[in-house]
Every structure is written in C-alpha cells, then in structure tokens.
Amino acid sequence: MIVTTKKLFKAAYGKYAIGAYNINNLEQAMGLFKGNVDSKAPFIIQISKGARSYTHKKMLEGLIKSADEVFPDAIFAVHLDHGDEEACYDCINSGFYSSVMIDASHESFDKNIEITRRVVDAAHAKGIVVEAELGQLGGVEEHVSVDEANAKLTDPRQAREFVERSGCDSLAVAIGTSHGAFKFSGSQGLHFEVLTDIQKELPGFPLVMHGSSSVPQEEVARINAAGGTLAGAKGVDDNQFAKAAVLGVTKINIDTDGRLVWTRVHREYFRDNPEQFDLRPVGKIFMAEYAKFIADKNVKLGSAGTLDDVRKNVTA
Ligand code: G3H
Ligand code: 13P
Ligand code: ZN
Numbered sequence: 397m398i399v400t401t402k403k404l405f406k407a408a409y410g411k412y413a414i415g416a417y418n419i420n421n422l423e424q425a426m427g428l429f430k431g432n433v434d435s436k437a438p439f440i441i442q443i444s445k446g447a448r449s450y451t452h453k454k455m456l457e458g459l460i461k462s463a464d465e466v467f468p469d470a471i472f473a474v475h476l477d478h479g480d481e482e483a484c485y486d487c488i489n490s491g492f493y494s495s496v497m498i499d500a501s502h503e504s505f506d507k508n509i510e511i512t513r514r515v516v517d518a519a520h521a522k523g524i525v526v527e528a529e530l531g532q533l534g535g536v537e538e539h540v541s542v543d544e545a546n547a548k549l550t551d552p553r554q555a556r557e558f559v560e561r562s563g564c565d566s567l568a569v570a571i572g573t574s575h576g577a578f579k580f581s582g583s584q585g586l587h588f589e590v591l592t593d594i595q596k597e598l599p600g601f602p603l604v605m606h607g608s609s610s611v612p613q614e615e616v617a618r619i620n621a622a623g624g625t626l627a628g629a630k631g632v633d634d635n636q637f638a639k640a641a642v643l644g645v646t647k648i649n650i651d652t653d654g655r656l657v658w659t660r661v662h663r664e665y666f667r668d669n670p671e672q673f674d675l676r677p678v679g680k681i682f683m684a685e686y687a688k689f690i691a692d693k694n695v696k697l698g699s700a701g702t703l704d705d706v707r708k709n710v711t712a
Pocket of ligand 2: 575576651653
C-alpha cells in the first residue's frame with residue numbers, strides 16, 4: 397500500500413525512524429520489499445534522478461506497482477530523492493509519487509526558500525508532500541559536489557524561518573553525515589548538539605538524515621578481499637539512529653550500504669565461481685542478502701515490528 401510520508405512520520409515521530417532506501421533495479425526492489433515485510437516495517441522507496449534515467453522512469457514505476465501486488469502487506473511511500481524543480485514537477489504530475497524532495501540546498505537561503513515554495517505549492521495542490529534541505533552535506537551528490545571540508549551544517553537559527561516560509565513538510569538537515577562510502581576522514585560523528593537545537597526550533601516537525609549508510613567494515617573487508625579497492629571507507633554508527641529518532645529524525649536515508657551488499661555478493665560469487673555466466677544464481681543470493689540487510693537495519697532504526705500499528709493508523 398502506497399501512503400504519504402506524512403502518515404508514516406506521524407506514527408514514528410520521537411519513537412523511531414523510517415528507513416528510506418534507494419533502488420535502481422528489480423533485484424533491489426525484491427530484496428527491499430522482502431526485508432521490510434519480513435521485519436514488519438514501513439519504509440520509503442527512494443528514486444533518484446539517476447535511478448529514473450538508468451533504464452526508463454516507467455520501468456521503476458512498473459516494478460514498484462508489481463511489488464505492491466506481490467507483497468500485499470507492505471506499507472511504503474514512493475519518494476523522489478534529491479530532485480531539482482524539473483524532476484519534482486515531473487514526479488508530481490506522474491500521479492505515482494507520494495512525496496518529492498526538492499534539493500535547493502546549494503542555493504542561497506532566500507533562493508532555496510523561493511524554489512522550495514514553488515514546488516510545495518505544486519505538490520500540495522495534488523496531495524503530495526515535500527522534503528526540503530537546509531545546510532549542505534559533504535560528499536558527492538548528483539548535481540552538486542561539496543567538499544567535506546566545506547560542508548555546512550544546518551544553522552538551527554534559520555530552521556524555523558525556512559520551514560514557515562517554504563511550507564515544506566519535512567526538513568533534511570546537515571549534522572555531520574555525508575553521501576557515499578567515505579564519510580569521515582578522522583573520528584567525526586553526528587552533531588547531536590546541532591540536532592537538539594534544531595528540534596527546539598521545530599518541535600514535532602519531521603527531520604531527515606541523509607548520508608546515513610554505516611559502511612560496515614566487514615562488508616568493506618570482504619569486498620577488498622575479493623578484488624575491491626575500498627580502503628578507508630567509513631560510515632555512520634547506526635547505534636546512534638535511536639538517539640537521532642528521539643530528537644525528531646523520522647527518515648534516515650540509506651543507499652551506499654545496499655550498493656556494498658551488491659558489490660560484495662557479486663565480487664565473491666564470480667571469484668568463487670569463475671565458470672559461471674548465468675545472472676540468476678548470483679541475483680538470488682543478492683536478493684536474499686539485501687533482504688537480510690534491510691531487516692537488520694530496520695531493527696537499528698526502531699521501525700521493525702511497527703507495521704501492524706502503522707496499518708491501523710494509516711487506514712483509520
Ligand atoms: O544521495 C544520493 C543517492 O545515494 C542517490 O545516488 O544519484 O547515484 O542514484 P544516485
Ligand atoms: P548514503 O550514501 O550514506 O547511503 O546516503 C544516501 C542518501 O542520502 C540518499 O539521499
Ligand atoms: Zn541524500
């Protein structure tokens with residue numbers, strides 16, 4: 397069942413965070429749905445601009461519609477990840493997405509508000525909710541590259557004005573995370589003092605944490621042992637998710653970790669089975685491993701086991 401993130405956030409706020417997982421293909425979709433249904437968790441499917449153009453945007457829509465039938469117990473939102481205005485309008489008008497993210501965080505404060513407001517007006521007219529971003533994460537995003545050293549944490553003093561003037565429904569905040577597999581060069585971590593101040597400015601308002609893959613060291617070691625060169629990869633400590641949830645984080649974005657599972661499974665499989673050229677045996681292993689990863693991650697997020705409760709709320 398596709399629902400808006402607004403409904404999911406209402407059920408989760410202050411208690412747990414919903415996993416927002418990016419997908420690009422069939423195997424990810426299958427693993428994602430299975431892992432969430434197995435762990436009885438609501439979830440958010442994220443589709444980036446790159447994912448929409450990887451094959452054809454309609455292919456992903458078709459996959460998700462089919463998965464909704466194959467997994468009738470699943471409760472999820474379909475979300476555009478890091479959209480620009482053009483992508484947002486395309487998704488709003490598609491009639492398929494339940495939420496969009498407008499990412500104008502690289503613009504000035506006023507320009508960010510102006511762009512976000514336009515998208516909010518178009519989205520709300522169709523019952524679609526909008527995530528916006530204030531502050532800048534480190535790491536590489538699709539359309540903007542920000543050096544970690546120049547990453548700008550969200551200024552809590554700007555947060556309320558931004559939300560009031562833009563009309564956004566949730567806010568992605570920069571509190572020390574970054575996209576990709578190389579998040580921290582030293583021993584940096586999440587800036588809970590910034591998050592605490594943001595929540596004081598925006599009590600009860602859903603916050604979003606991007607760049608939240610934990611880049612498991614065992615996964616990295618296995619990839620490197622099977623021919624990868626990911627030395628120094630490092631992520632967020634997912635034991636900190638519960639604390640972030642209490643401070644108002646209701647959506648936690650995870651993409652890189654899924655890519656690491658994919659890379660580990662495929663590298664090991666073809667190393668160990670050099671005679672193989674059938675894509676299905678390894679695809680089956682990946683789907684099972686990704687489902688297991690999702691189910692375990694939902695335990696860290698606190699969303700595991702909440703599905704029946706969420707069902708009562710969204711259908712009430
Ligand atoms: O934040 C970016 C997401 O990980 C999506 O990545 O734009 O390469 O699909 P992508
Ligand atoms: P990771 O690169 O940490 O998985 O972050 C993904 C993300 O923020 C998608 O918007
Ligand atoms: Zn992101």
